[in-house]
Amino acid sequence: MSSTRYMASLLAPFEPQVPTEVLVESLNRFYHAREADLYDARHPEIHEELTSVWKHMVEVGLPGRPDHDLRVLDFGCGTGFEAAMLLGADLEGRVGEMVCYDLSPEMIDVCRDTLWKTRVPIEFVTDGEALMEQSRPFDVLITNSLLHHLPDPLATIRSLMPLLTDDAVWLAGHEPSSRFFKNGQCWKTLQECERMRKFRKYVTPDKYREALRRILNPDADPAEGTARAALNEGLVKKKLSRDIIHRAVDCQVPHSPEEAHCGRGLDFVQMEHDLAGQWKLVWKRTYNFMGPYLERDLPNKWRLAARRLHECFPDDGASFCAIWQRGETQDAP
Numbered sequence: 079m080s081s082t083r084y085m086a087s088l089l090a091p092f093e094p095q096v097p098t099e100v101l102v103e104s105l106n107r108f109y110h111a112r113e114a115d116l117y118d119a120r121h122p123e124i125h126e127e128l129t130s131v132w133k134h135m136v137e138v139g140l141p142g143r144p145d146h147d148l149r150v151l152d153f154g155c156g157t158g159f160e161a162a163m164l165l166g167a168d169l170e171g172r173v174g175e176m177v178c179y180d181l182s183p184e185m186i187d188v189c190r191d192t193l194w195k196t197r198v199p200i201e202f203v204t205d206g207e208a209l210m211e212q213s214r215p216f217d218v219l220i221t222n223s224l225l226h227h228l229p230d231p232l233a234t235i236r237s238l239m240p241l242l243t244d245d246a247v248w249l250a251g252h253e254p255s256s257r258f259f260k261n262g263q264c265w266k267t268l269q270e271c272e273r274m275r276k277f278r279k280y281v282t283p284d285k286y287r288e289a290l291r292r293i294l295n296p297d298a299d300p301a302e303g304t305a306r307a308a309l310n311e312g313l314v315k316k317k318l319s320r321d322i323i324h325r326a327v328d329c330q331v332p333h334s335p336e337e338a339h340c341g342r343g344l345d346f347v348q349m350e351h352d353l354a355g356q357w358k359l360v361w362k363r364t365y366n367f368m369g370p371y372l373e374r375d376l377p378n379k380w381r382l383a384a385r386r387l388h389e390c391f392p393d394d395g396a397s398f399c400a401i402w403q404r405g406e407t408q409d410a411p
């Protein structure tokens with residue numbers, strides 16, 4: 079089963095009135111509009127985990143073009159994280175221009191505020207058609223935590239090819255890896271850890287506080303607003319549940335080996351195969367060896383278990399960053 083068909087089967091009970099791809103994209107727009115102001119505060123882990131990785135990716139991946147300054151496209155820029163990372167790490171000032179694109183105008187507004195001090199001219203775009211009309215090609219594509227929101231990530235990346243130079247570089251940060259769920263040892267260790275966490279969930283008040291907050295202020299919950307917007311706009315006949323909203327917005331995040339095996343999620347080895355002849359994987363790093371749990375928040379026992387998994391299976395962390403180089407490869411189909 080393909081990832082889209084899997085998503086379609088999850089959405090079917092809510093009687094969608096538009097194709098799955100259109101529904102997933104609309105849910106993403108509604109959700110991120112509601113999350114824009116809170117996004118940075120809700121995702122401190124992005125800064126903590128990724129600052130050093132992005133610095134490294136810029137050091138090894140950002141090309142030099144002696145004849146001109148680099149033009150960079152940040153696709154799915156959100157609040158401006160990877161744009162700020164790139165500009166902060168570009169100590170030689172190779173970047174000359176940037177376009178930040180996102181389908182959420184609310185995210186673009188926050189991004190504009192984040193990047194207002196930069197020396198590099200930045201164009202902010204929310205219209206996908208206007209993006210495709212860019213007259214000069216980009217030397218560098220950057221994405222971060224984007225692919226897992228796309229119904230067909232590789233189709234989206236391929237659609238950007240006409241906008242890029244023939245030797246463009248793509249720096250792709252922080253995506254969930256289905257390899258973690260396909261690795262029996264990683265999955266088994268996560269389940270053991272979860273059994274311990276499930277017990278703890280009942281003895282900590284956080285879960286109840288969060289539920290109470292949602293009851294007292296339902297509008298502060300992006301999933302609730304997204305469910306209402308989808309119903310009001312006639313995209314579904316029955317109101318989507320919070321759980322399904324999260325599953326659809328994060329449409330490439332696998333939760334189990336079964337989901338990973340039926341095509342949900344991203345695997346850089348599979349991507350390399352599927353993109354052969356167009357993009358070559360030149361560098362990658364995987365991390366998060368206890369799946370959704372931040373290792374630093376776990377008791378020592380599980381931190382050590384995560385470290386052991388990392389040593390044994392360095393390619394199978396639950397998240398990955400990668401550098402891709404555009405161009406023909408030997409194994410092109």
Ligand SMILES: C[S@@+](CC[C@H](N)C(=O)[O-])C[C@H]1O[C@@H](n2cnc3c(N)ncnc32)[C@H](O)[C@@H]1O
Nearest residue numbers: 106110154155156159180181182185222223227
């Ligand atoms: C998890 S956020 C990441 C934002 C930013 N790149 C970062 O790492 O902080 C995902 C972003 O992708 C955007 N997005 C989702 N689907 C998209 C699509 N089909 N085209 C463009 N942007 C999309 C969302 O609006 C959101 O801003």
